[in-house]
Amino acid sequence: MNTPIYDFVQNYINSDAARFHMPGHKGRAFLGCEERDITEIGGADVLYAPDGIIAESENNATSLFGSAHTFYSAEGSSLAIRAMLALAKSTSDKAQPLILAARNAHKAFIYTCALLDLRVEWLCPETPNHVCGCDIPPHALQKRLSEMAEKPDAVFITSPDYLGDLADIGGLADVCNKHGIPLLVDNAHGAYLRFLPGSLHPMDLGATACCDSAHKTLPVLTGGAYLHVAKKAPREYTENARKYLSLFASTSPSYLILQSLDLCNAYLDKHYRARLVACIHKAQSARAHAEKIGFSTLDTEPLKIVFNAKKSGYHGDELADLLKSHGIECEMSDPDYLVLMVTPETRDSDFDRLAQALEAIGTRAPIESHALSVIPPNAILTPRQAILAPSETVPRCEAVGRICAAPTVACPPAVPIVMSGERITHAHTELMAYYGHSSIEVIK
Ligand SMILES: Cc1ncc(COP(=O)(O)O)c(C=O)c1O
Structure with missing residues (x-):
């Protein structure tokens, strides 16, 4: 698979052109990456009206993800969420469309509802285990939709969640299909799911559109993300996605991020699947080792290792501090849990370091944890x-x-x-x- 954006920039660097254009660093100094950081010069294409190297690169991503079209975002899933909800709004005839959303939505969702004047009804789990968790089985969605007086304009699900739980996207998509409602998925944590031996990516499980933060699980610079529109999505979704991305985005997208997304295509096409399988085995071994020495881990999506810290005698934040003292930085911790994220780029020596640190830290008597109470949503205002x-x-x-x-x-x-x-x-x-x-x- 070719890498047109990366190649263009490399040729530009080799040409040693006098840079009488933005950015102000002129390709020199301070970080070391400036020479690769260009703007929309002649031949570099335009992210929100592409007909050259960016169009070619996005087509590569589209074929990798099997979507109707995969659009690049240089501003994270947050931008893709704004565009996805704008698409839902554009296909509704209501002034204030209604979104039925799982309660564990990221703040980007709620901010977008404010920007677009969307109303929200929440899907809450029967037994909450954590603010990040929201288990909505398909039968619960079916029940809720059949009880709603007003048909929502979209269902919005976050999966995987921060604790590595995967929703039954296939089952939820079937329910949405039956009711003629688009299913939008915040798949910020799941770009890699497409490349598992059996894909678990929302584009393959029936979602209408989804966002992936490429930067969270793939070797892409922070900010690199995708908005995928499925082949079965309404035609307007593919036609208008770019317009809505540009509505909210900077007119100066980072070419460092675009090159990173571009290079990642070639990697995903060639070496990634085998490396992902190997990484999953290593993560399984790391979990098994932790369990063997007394730590309690959750059953999660493959690239997260999540500790139920209290069962091992620690608060999550305390365990995070202890790991830090052994040179290990975690992704997230709170009173109950500690989340580690791994990818094929995690070094074997880092897995070893984790195992050694856990052995040195050891477990203690479990700390009792009380169940979270259900707090019914009680919105007074939109x-x-x-x-x-x-x-x-x-x-x-x-x-x-x-x-x-x-x-x-x-x-x-x-x-x-x-x-x-x-x-x-x-x-x-x-x-x-x-x-x-x-x-x-x-x-x-
Ligand atoms: C579930 C979820 N959705 C969306 C986002 C926003 O993604 P980004 O940082 O790529 O804008 C995050 C970021 O942490 C997230 O965890």
């Missing part, structure tokens, strides 16, 4: 009304009874405890205390 209203920050203990303005989140995982527009209850503030949030933005 996300737009709440996020754009005058607001103030108040201490957690003074927030009960007030209406949440901007969502309070720790990033990662950036999943809000109370959503914008909802009335804050004592249960919310207890959960905020549990996750260490001392204040919250509320409407004045």
Whole structure:
């Protein structure tokens, strides 16, 4: 598979042209990567109206992912989520379309609802295990849709979630199909799922569109992401996706990121599948070793190793600090869990280091954990009304009874405890205390 963007930039560097164009670094100094950092000069194509090297590279990605079209984002899944929801809005005849969303949505979702004036109804899990988790089986979606007085304009599911849980996207897509509703998937953590021996990627399981943060699980620079539109999606999705990406995006996309996405195509095409299988075996061995010496891990998607820290005698954050003291930096920790992410680029020596660190740290008597309570959504205002209203920050203990303005989140995982527009209850503030949030933005 060719790499037209990377090759163009390499030829440009070799030509030693005098750079009388942006960026101001002129290809020199400080970081070392500046010579590769160009802008939309002649021949470099235009991300939001491509007919040259970017179009060619996106076509490569499209064939790798088996979509109707795969669009590049140089601004993460956050941009792709905004475009995906704008597409849902553009195919609705309502002024304020309704989205039925799993409750563990990333804050990019709720901000987009504010920007586009979307109303939200939430799908909540029967037994919540974590703010990041939201297990919605297909029969629960079917029940909910058949009970709703107003048909939603899209269903929005986050899978995989931060703790590595995968939703039954195939089953959920069947339900959505039956009701004639698009299924949009936040697959930020799952670009690699397409390359498993049996694909688990939303494009293969029946989603209408999805976003992938290429940078989270593939060897792509931070910010590199895809918006995939499925072959079965309404025609307008493919036709208008670029327009909606450009509505929210910078007019100066990073060519470092575009080159990275471009080079990644060749890697995915050639070596990746075998390396992914090898990596999954190593992750399985790492989990098995951790279990053998007494640590408790969750059954997750293959590229995450998630510790149920309390079962091993630690709070997640405490275990993260201990690992740090052994030179190991984790992806996320909280009072209950610790999340490690691996990819084929994880070195064997790093797997060894993890095993040695866990042996040195050892386990302790389990810490009892209490179950999270279900907090029913109680929206008073729409996300737009709440996020754009005058607001103030108040201490957690003074927030009960007030209406949440901007969502309070720790990033990662950036999943809000109370959503914008909802009335804050004592249960919310207890959960905020549990996750260490001392204040919250509320409407004045
Ligand atoms: C589930 C989920 N969705 C969306 C995003 C946003 O992705 P990006 O950082 O690529 O914009 C994140 C980022 O952590 C995420 O975890």
